[in-house]
Amino acid sequence: MEATALHFAAVARTLGGAARARGLVVPAFRSPPRRPGASRTLRRWPGGGATVSVEVTGRPREAVVADMVEGVVVVNGVTGPDATRLRTLLWEAVLAASTASAEAA
Template sequence: MLAQRAAELDLVVPGFRSPPRIVGVNRSIRRSRDSEGGVVAVRLSDRPFTAAVGDMIEGVIFINRLEPPEADRARTQLWRTMLQFTVEISNDASNSLRVTQHDHATTRVA
């Protein structure tokens, strides 16, 4: 969804990967040598999903070398898209998952 929306906004879409190769960081960004595009690496584990989404959005802003006010407009559009997407996924997940409890541990079952 993020890559699709970035392309719709005529932005260069970076590659995304996880985790970053640098140990101990939440995000790393590497620009391509031809100065067009790059890779945004984001740590997904042990942190809120919205933090990872924020890092991905900031990666798109950085790769495109956007500055205010263009950066603010793009950031707003990307966040709107991702928030709508995460709400849709959450609604779908809550409708298709049930929670069961075993020995004080909560497990989600599809």
């Protein structure tokens, strides 16, 4: 199933909440990337902030979520086993939010 702007926004809110709850930097998310042909870009800002830009149009939801999750990991400089744990936590948050919204519908 292809991603939509509404799906992108919901995932951004979920990832932001999950990252914030763990004391991590929450990047801004936007779409599409300014660089033509890029699926994902990252721009760092003075003061530690960052923007993760992800191409949504014509891409599967899972690919979009994977790029967003990886953006949170990279922005926070998490590596190795800690990065694997963080990816798992973020994916679980997205899946839980998706399940909750499906049950509410």
